Amino acid sequence: MSAADLARLQFAATTGIHWLFVILTMGLVPLVAIMHTRAAFTRDPVKRAVGERRTRFWGQLYVINYAVGIVTGLVMEFQFGLSWSGLSKFAGNVFGAPLALETLIAFFAESTFLGMWIFGWGRLRKGVHVTLIWLVALTAYASAYWIMIANGFMQHPVGYEVRDGAAYLTDFGALLSNSSALVALVHVALAALTTGGVFVAGVSAHHFLGRTTETELFRGSLRLGLWTAAVASFFVVVVGEMQRPVIERTQPMKDAVLRNSGVAEAQARLVEEHGPGDYVPWQDTVRISMDVMTVIGNTVSTITLIAVVLLWRDWLLRRRLVLYVLVAMVPFPFVASVGGWVVREVGRQPWLVYGQLTVEDAFSGVSTTAVAVSCTVFVAVFVALAVTNWTLITRFARRGPDATQLGTTEPLPATESPVATGPLPVGLSAGPPSQAPTSPSATER
Known part of the structure; x- marks a missing residue:
């Protein structure tokens, strides 16, 4: 393989693994926000206690995925400068602003709101605390918007002019309203909600298969996950088809x-427009990826719709085969989303910025040895992070709400007076599961 091919492999592998974190983050956070809102504003103390336990259980899985995933995102933008300096030279004046805004939102605003939410259990008023998790959700999708704006420019460059071999932004509004970005953003958002819904439904089904005693907690989770997945998976197929006219117009x-x-x-x-060259991407890769995404999308939509019908009178909980299917379906949306990403990125080759900059011209010219070492190290680290993430998620998901540490309180030393000091609320306590609060008064102030 050439140095450029190795650099492409490195970026594809690291971006693909990073995307698995992102899509679950985007899919889980709205569901956690809904759970928290319902728990906080429920008057029935028993239902409120169950709702809080439900929020903390799913919130902890979300925090694990976010914390490990944020590490994978740190190296993504460095690759533009290290391996693809030609992209920065040509499109940096246009491409840089959306990337900078995405970084500010994801690594500053979103992380700040999430940290305040984590450590706000037992400290903040319920309205403020609920607002924080909704701000986390809002900034997560705002971050996705800016990254899709940057990617949309690479797919269909608009709002610019070329001077002295470099692109300069001339119409910020055109950049923000790029059809290649906006339609894809809706598709991505629906795919994320499908992923989050299937994940929540699958984990809930696993606990019902294990004869859980947390019936009310997981019944509510199962309903929310299935309804989210059923609705989102239906529309993700519809919006996916809406991209075809955009592709036909911009990438023939x-x-x-x-x-x-x-x-x-x-x-x-394309030869007539841009000169001699091979403008045909890997056809089998693009078609197979499209077929995989389409088949999985329709399968998930059908199964979740059937499961929603079976929710009536708890028919679903008495049909263990369907519960097994829901558990087995958890990886499907992840596979489909990677297939969609392959179609979007591989399908526009050999262009990095469509019609303006090829992959070969954007490559930095780093030696093959240097890129090979970098590729090996980065891919190994990313795979290790992915394995760590799913090991932790699986472990805490299987243990259930009793193992939840998000929002627990540290025990008082025996020599201290609870009247004088009170419990010390923390976000992620190191205390054992038995210290989790069992009543609303333990977490609401």
Whole structure:
């Protein structure tokens, strides 16, 4: 493999693994926010206690995924400067602003709100505390918007002019309203909600298969997860089809490959417009990825719709086969989302900025040895982080609410007076599961 191919492999592997964290983060946080809102404003103390336990259980899984995933995001933008300096030279004046805003939102605003939410249990008023988790959700999707704006420019460059071999922004509004970015953003958001809903439903189904005693907690989670997944998976297919006219208009070669018709005509057209070259991407890779995404999307939509119907009178809980199917379905949305990412990125090759900058021209010219070492190290670290993340998520998900440490309180030393000092609320306590609060008064002030 050439140095450029190794650099492409490195970016594809690290971005693909990072995306697995992102899509679960985006899919879980709105559901956690809904759970917290319902718990905080429920008057029935028994239901409020169950709602709080439910929020803390799913919130802890979300925090684990976010904490490990944020590490994988730190190296992404460095690769633009190290391996793809040509992209920065050509499109940095346009591309830089959305990336900078995404970094500010994801690594500052979102992290700050999340930290305040984690350590706000028992300290903040319920309205403020609930607002924080909704701000986390809002900033997560705002971060996704800016990254899709940057990617949308690479897919369909708009609002710029080229001077002295570099692109300069001339129409910020056109950049923000790029159809290649906005339609894809809606598709990504719905895919994330599908992923989060299937994850919540699958973990809840696992606990019912294990004869859990937390019936009310996981019944509510199962309902929320299935309704979210059923609605989102239906519309994710609809919005996916809405992208086809955009692709046809902006990337005729990708459209021809997906239709498996007119590839030669598209090649001739691009040669006429941009000069000699091979403008055909890896056709089998693009088509297979599209087929995988489509089949999984329709399968998830059908199964979750059937499961929603079976929720009536708890029919679903008496049909263990369906519960096993829900558990087995948890990885499906992740596979589908990676397939969609492959279609979007591989399908526009050999362009990095479509019609303006090829991959070869954007490569920094780093030696093959240096890129090989970098690729090996980064991929190994990212795989280790992914394994660590899912090991932790699986462990805490299987242990159930009793193992939840989010929002617990540290025990008082025997020599201290509870009247004088009171419990010390923390976000992620190191105390044993038995110290988790069992009543609303332990977590609400």
